[in-house]
Amino acid sequence: MSKKCLYALSTLLLILLTACGKKEEQPAPAPETAPAPAPAPAGISVGAISLGKAVGPDKRVSAPVETFAKGDTIYASVETTGAGTATLKARWTYKKGDQTTVVSEEPQPITPSGPATTEFHISKPTGWPAGQYQVEVFLDDKSVGVKPFTVS
């Protein structure tokens, strides 16, 4: 092999070796960072449930009571926190011995962006029968609280 060929071949080998070396010298790409976990979606939760004979403009019971008179309008005030869209429902029942009857059931759609108050109320023109009652509150059909009360 002529000197020229040898020289060319050496040069080629050198280029190839350099290229390999350069490749090996390239820093390894940084590992992809795992995406940050998505924040938990905002939800609505029910807090206090109060019973009373009136509510203010803020929908809150003025003076909580658990005993009502025959001619009273009965209010249930439900505090919620969180944001989103949901349906609150109040189921009012009357209990006598081992029998229970639903007096009224009322859904209320809500779209709070923060703390909110929802009121439910029932009235009976002919007067409430004396006895034991309760109101059960549901958030999207899931029971979140029960408040018993009495009419005397």
Place this chain on the structure above:
Amino acid sequence: MPRRQHNNELGEISSGPQFLWTKKISNLAPTSTCLYIMKVPTLTAGPLAESPNLIGQGALVFKKEACMADKMPDFSDVQGGSSSTASSETTYEVKSGDSLSKIAKREYGDANLWRKIFDANKDTLKDPDKIYPGQLLKIPAK
């Protein structure tokens, strides 16, 4: 003459003067049957023979007073509603005798605003004159 409860004899009553029977019934459970049958001999004369409670010859039916108290009260006239600081709408349950104009009068003080209620409930109301008890209507803010 025997008295029966659930086909169990409770005992006998002997008549007093003028076909009058009095005997205190005791030990009855509050939720027991309300009807009691008193079997009597065939009656052909006397006040019992003319009693409206006589069901054919041979028995008298009477109803325990406490049964009336066991009956559940009537709640058909209960009116319910709701509102929320997190909603611009309230919900109203239609009662017998209601109309959209009556509801508008009650909610807004102006019966002419009935159309506001109708428009808010077009998904469930096809005819503003046809609402029925128990129906839930959205009442938009005034």
